[in-house]
Amino acid sequence: xxxxxxxxxxxxxxxxxxxxxxxxxxxxxxxxxxxxxxxxxxxxxxxxxxxxxxxxxxxxxxxxxxxxxxxxxxxxxxxxxxxxxxxxxxxxxxxxxxxxxxxxxxxxxxxxxxxxxxx
Amino acid sequence: xxxxxxxxxxxxxxxxxxxxxxxxxxxxxxxxxxxxxxxxxxxxxxxxxxxxxxxxxxxxxxxxxxxxxxxxxxxxxxxxxxxxxxxxxxxxxxxxxxxxxxxxxxxxxxxxxxxxxxxxxxxxxxxxxxxxxxxxxxxxxxxxxxxxxxxxxxxxxxxxxxxxxxxxxxxxxxxxxxxxxxxxxxxxxxxxxxxxxxxxxxxxxxxxxxxxxxxxxxxxxxxxxxxxxxxxxxxxxxxxxxxxxxxxxxxxxxxxxxxxxxxxxxxxxxxxxxxxxxxxxxxxxxxxxxxxxxxxxxxxxxxxxxxxxxxxxxxxxxxxxxxxxxxxxxxxxxxxxxxxxxxxxxxxxxxxxxxxxxxxxxxxxxxxxxxxxxxxxxxxxxxxxxxxxxxxxxxxxxxxxxxxxxxxxxxxxxxxxxxxxxxxxxxxxxxxxxxxxxxxxxxxxxxxxxxxxxxxxxxxxxxxxxxxxxxxxxxxxxxxxxxxxxxxxxxxxxxxxxxxxxxxxxxxxxxxx
Numbered sequence: 001x002x003x004x005x006x007x008x009x010x011x012x013x014x015x016x017x018x019x020x021x022x023x024x025x026x027x028x029x030x031x032x033x034x035x036x037x038x039x040x041x042x043x044x045x046x047x048x049x050x051x052x053x054x055x056x057x058x059x060x061x062x063x064x065x066x067x068x069x070x071x072x073x074x075x076x077x078x079x080x081x082x083x084x085x086x087x088x089x090x091x092x093x094x095x096x097x098x099x100x101x102x103x104x105x106x107x108x109x110x111x112x113x114x115x116x117x118x119x
Numbered sequence: 120x121x122x123x124x125x126x127x128x129x130x131x132x133x134x135x136x137x138x139x140x141x142x143x144x145x146x147x148x149x150x151x152x153x154x155x156x157x158x159x160x161x162x163x164x165x166x167x168x169x170x171x172x173x174x175x176x177x178x179x180x181x182x183x184x185x186x187x188x189x190x191x192x193x194x195x196x197x198x199x200x201x202x203x204x205x206x207x208x209x210x211x212x213x214x215x216x217x218x219x220x221x222x223x224x225x226x227x228x229x230x231x232x233x234x235x236x237x238x239x240x241x242x243x244x245x246x247x248x249x250x251x252x253x254x255x256x257x258x259x260x261x262x263x264x265x266x267x268x269x270x271x272x273x274x275x276x277x278x279x280x281x282x283x284x285x286x287x288x289x290x291x292x293x294x295x296x297x298x299x300x301x302x303x304x305x306x307x308x309x310x311x312x313x314x315x316x317x318x319x320x321x322x323x324x325x326x327x328x329x330x331x332x333x334x335x336x337x338x339x340x341x342x343x344x345x346x347x348x349x350x351x352x353x354x355x356x357x358x359x360x361x362x363x364x365x366x367x368x369x370x371x372x373x374x375x376x377x378x379x380x381x382x383x384x385x386x387x388x389x390x391x392x393x394x395x396x397x398x399x400x401x402x403x404x405x406x407x408x409x410x411x412x413x414x415x416x417x418x419x420x421x422x423x424x425x426x427x428x429x430x431x432x433x434x435x436x437x438x439x440x441x442x443x444x445x446x447x448x449x450x451x452x453x454x455x456x457x458x459x460x461x462x463x464x465x466x467x468x469x470x471x472x473x474x475x476x477x478x479x480x481x482x483x484x485x486x487x488x489x490x491x492x493x494x495x496x497x498x499x500x501x502x503x504x505x506x507x508x509x510x511x512x513x514x515x516x517x518x519x520x521x522x523x524x525x526x527x528x529x530x531x532x533x534x535x536x537x538x539x540x541x542x543x544x545x546x547x548x549x550x551x552x553x554x555x556x557x558x559x560x561x562x563x564x565x566x567x568x569x570x571x572x573x574x575x576x577x578x579x580x581x582x583x584x585x586x587x588x589x590x591x592x593x594x595x596x597x598x599x600x601x602x603x604x605x606x607x608x609x610x611x612x613x614x615x616x617x618x619x620x621x622x623x624x625x626x627x628x629x630x631x632x
Contacts, residue, residue, distance in 0.1 A: 045250055045272060045479050052483045059404070059486070084154050086162055089485050089492055091212065094158035094205070095150050096178045096226040 027108040035109025038102040039069065042093065056089060072114050076107045120156035123172050125198050125219035126625060133174065136195035140177045143187040148227070151175030159205070159222050161214040161579070163485060163493030165545065165556055170632040171214035171579050173200070176222035182344050186304045188223065189342070192612040193303060198625065199223040200614050201342045203245035203277030208270055208482065209494050210281065211579035216616035217628050223342065232345065233321075236261050240295065240321040242347050245276040249477040257476075262353040264474055266290055266388070271477025276346045280336055282576055286437065287351070288388040288533065291336045296320040298345035299335060302608035309335075312347075321347035337576070338600075339614035340607050354471030356442035358449050361465040362392065363430030369460075370432050370512060374532060375505035376455040377436075381534030385448045389531035389538075392434040395420060396527035398427040400484040400544060405525070412552075413523040434529075439471060487525075488546035495556070495581075496540050497563045499572035503537040507570075514566055515541055522559040524552075538575055564588055577618075583630050586619020601626075 039047070046053035047068045058066035065071060080103060086092040098106065124133050141149040150158075151174070159173040177199075179185045192199050198220040205213025205224070215222065229246030234255065241252070241263075249271040256263055266287030268278055277283075279290040296310040307313075309331045312320035324330060335341050364373060370392055377390045396415075399408065409419045424431070436452065438445045449466065456464060485492035501511055508530055519526040519541075527542040541563065545556050560581060567573065568588045577585045586597055600620045604611070611622025621629050 045477070046482075050480075052479045055402075055483055056486050085157055088490065089162075089482075091162040091206075091208070092158040092160065094176065094213070094224065094226075095155060096148075096176065096224045097204070099147075 027112050031105050031108045032112050034102070035105035035107070035112075038098065038106045039109055042098050042102070043068070043106070046090075053090060060088070068110060070114065071110070074110050076111055079107050079110050120153055120160060120169070120172055122151075122153075122156065122174055123169065123218045125174055125196075125221070126217070126628065127196065128219075132195060133197070136191060136197045137175065139191045139195065140188060143191060144177060144179050144184045148178040148180070149175070150178065150224075159213045159215075161212040163208055163212065163495075164214075164547070164580075165493060165495050165543075165553060165560075165578060166580050166632065168214075169218060171211060171216060172218045173213075173215055173222045174219050176224045178224040178227050180227040182298075182300070182306065185223070185225075185300055185342055185344060186306070189300060189302060189304045189612070192221075193610050196610055196612065196624070197221055198612050198615050200617075201225060201245075203274030203280070204248055204272075206270060206273030207277065207281060208273075209496055209578065210576065214579060216579045216582060216614070217625060220615065225342075225344075228344065231255055234259075234261055234263065234350075235321070236263055236352075238322060239263060239352055240347055240349050241275075242321060242345060243275055244345060245274055245343060247275050248273060249275060249278075253476045262472070263350040264353055264472070265348075265350050266293075267475070267477050269481040270479060272479050272482075275348065276343060279346065279348060280343060282337055284389060284531065284538075286388050286391060290348075291333070293349040294332045294336070294346060295322065295324045295349055296347035297332055297335055297341075297343055299341035299343050301341060302610075302613040306344075307341075321349075337618050339617040339620050340604065342613065354439040354441075356445050356471045357437055357439040357469040357473060358445050359467045359469060360436040360438070360449070360452065361467070362432070362434050362436060364392070364432040365430055365462075367431050367512065367516075368509060369430075370530065371505040371509040372459040373432070373505070374503060374508045374530070374537070376459065377452075377532055378503045378505075378534055380448075380452060380455060381503075381532060383534075385451050386436065386438070386534075388437075389533055390434075390436060391529055391531045392432045393529040394527055395424050395427075395429050395431055395433065396525060397484075397529070397542075398429045398433070399423045400487045400525075400527065401481060402483075404489050405487050406489060414520045415525050484542075484544060487544045488549070491547040492544060493547050494542060494544050495560070495578045496542050497560055497567075498538055498540045498574055498576060499563075499567040500536050500538050500575050501567075501570065501572040503532045503535055508537055508539075511539055511570070511572070515539070515563065518559055518562050518566065522555045522562070524555060524559055539572075580632055582616065582619050 054066045083093045137149055137151055156173055159176055160168045161171055177188055179188050200215035200220045201223040202213055203225050225245035228244040230244045231247055233242040249267050266285035268283050268285045279294055282291045284290055296312045298308050300306055310326035311317045311323050313326050380386045381390055409415050438448050485494050516526045529540045531538040543556055545552050564584055573588050574585045604620055605623050608622055611624030615622050615625040
C-alpha cells in the first residue's frame with residue numbers, strides 16, 4: 001500500500017511540476033555533459049530506444065513520453081524520487097551506483113531545456 | 120524504509136558501529152537514511168519487502184577498507200551481506216536474507232584489472248558489470264566473448280558467485296582463481312594465486328592441495344575482492360538453428376536427441392528449450408489475452424502461438440567454432456532431428472562474432488499483469504533424460520494450473536543434467552495471488568524432492584526450505600557447512616543465512632521471515 005501511495009505521489013508531482021523545467025534558467029554545460037555521461041552509463045540500458053524502461057513507459061504514458069532524454073516535462077524532484085525509490089517496475093538505484101554528484105548532474109541533464117526537434 | 124536493527128544490537132551500539140565505519144571509509148560511503156535503506160529492498164519481493172530489509176549499507180573502495188569494515192563488524196557484532204551490484208533479480212535483488220543486516224556494497228570496486236586475449240581470461244573486481252566488460256572489449260577490439268545472462272545489468276563476479284548461467288553454460292565453471300577476505304580479515308588468493316608472484320593464477324584452476332573456488336560460490340565464508348574468469352575466443356563462424364516444436368510431448372524426443380550430442384561436444388554450453396509463454400510475457404500484457412484469475416487456458420495458448428508464430432517449445436541452438444566443424448555438427452544435429460520429425464528447421468549462418476550484447480529486455484516480463492510485478496524462479500536440477508524431462512514438465516504444469524498461475528518453463532541441458540527453470544510471475548499488489556505463488560513454490564519443492572531433484576539456486580525467502588530438502592544423513596552437508604562457518608566466522612558476521620547456512624550467533628533466525 002505504501003509503495004502504491006508513492007506511485008500516486010510521484011505521478012502527482014510530475015503533473016504539478018510539468019513545465020517548470022522549461023522555465024528554468026539554462027544549466028551549467030559541464031554539469032549537463034556529466035549528466036549525459038551518467039545517463040549513458042547508468043540508465044541507457046533501459047531508457048534509450050528499444051530498452052525495457054522505454055517500452056514500459058510507452059505502454060503507460062504513450063510513445064511521445066517514452067524516451068526520457070526527449071522529455072520536456074521532467075521535474076528535478078520527480079527524477080530524484082523515481083531514481084531512489086523506484087517506480088512501478090523500475091528498481092531503486094543506490095547512492096553507490098549513482099552518487100549524489102552524479103545524481104545532480106543527471107537531474108540537470110534530464111531537466112535541461114531541449115532544442116526544438118528538427119523537422 | 121524505517122530502520123530494523125541487527126538482532127541483538129541496541130540502537131546505541133548500531134550507531135556506534137556506523138560511526139566507526141564512517142571513520143574507516145568516509146561518511147559519504149556509510150548509507151543509513153530511510154531512503155538509503157529503500158534502495159536495498161528487493162524490488163520484486165514475492166512476500167513482504169521488510170522480510171529482507173537492510174539496516175543500511177557501507178561501501179568500501181579498496182581491499183584495505185573492506186578489511187577495516189570486517190574488523191569493525193566483528194568488534195560490534197554487525198552482520199554484513201556482501202553484494203556486487205545488487206541486480207540479483209528474482210532471487211532477492213540487493214537485499215539480505217536476515218533483516219537488520221548491513222549491506223557490504225562492493226560496487227565502488229569496479230576495475231577491470233586485466234584482459235588477456237591470448238589466454239582467454241579477465242581479472243575483475245566485484246563492481247564490474249556485463250555492460251562495462253562489453254564496452255571494454257568492443258572499444259579495444261579484443262576478440263573475446265563472454266556468457267551474458269538474461270539480465271545483463273548485473274555484476275560479472277556476482278553472477279558467477281550465484282552460479283548464474285547463460286546459453287554459454289554455468290558461469291561459475293569459468294572461475295579460475297579468486298582473491299578473498301576471510302570474515303576475520305585475512306587476505307587469501309586461491310589456486311595458483313596462493314604462490315607469491317604466481318604466473319598461472321588465471322590459467323590453472325586448482326593449484327596445490329584442496330581447490331577452494333567452489334567453496335566460495337554460493338557460500339558465506341568469504342568476501343570476494345578479485346575474480347579471474349575464463350573467456351572464450353571469438354568464433355570463426357556460427358550457425359543458428361531455429362527450433363519450434365508443436366506439441367508439449369516433443370520435448371521428450373528432443374531431449375533424447377540433443378543429450379548425446381551435447382555429451383560428445385557436438386553442441387556446447389546449455390541447449391535450451393522454452394515454452395511458448397516467454398514470447399508473450401515480454402511484449403504484451405496478460406489482459407490482452409485473458410482476464411481470468413486461473414491459469415491461461417489452452418485456447419488462449421493457441422492464440423498466443425498463432426500471433427507470434429511460435430511452437431509450444433522454442434529455442435535457438437547455436438553451433439559455433441571453426442566453419443567446417445560447424446557444418447559437420449549441423450549435419451549431425453539435423454540427422455538426429457530427422458529420426459523423429461519431417462519438420463524443416465530454419466538454419467541461419469552467422470559471422471562468428473555476431474553475438475548479442477547485454478540487455479535488460481527480458482525484465483519487461485514483470486509487467487505481465489500491468490502493475491507492480493515481480494518474478495521468482497523454481498529451478499530444480501534433474502537427469503537430462505527425455506522421459507523424465509517430459510514427466511517433470513507435465514507434473515510442474517499441473518501444479519501451475521492447480522494454483523491458477525501461468526506456466527512458463529525452460530529446460531537447460533548440459534548433456535548430463537537438465538536445469539528446469541520455472542518462471543513464476545505475479546502482481547506485487549495482489550495479496551491473494553502472492554499467497555498462491557507461495558503455495559505453488561512449496562508444492563514444487565516437495566514434488567521435486569520426491570523425484571530426487573533439488574534447486575540449484577533460490578530466492579532469499581526459500582533458502583531454508585531448499586536447504587532442508589538436501590537431507591542426506593539428516594542434512595549432514597549443511598551441518599558440515601555450519602561447522603566450517605563457525606570456525607571461519609566466529610562472530611557470524613558474514614551473510615548469515617545465505618543458502619541456509621546460519622552461523623551460531625544467528626542460528627535461531629533459521630526459518631524466520
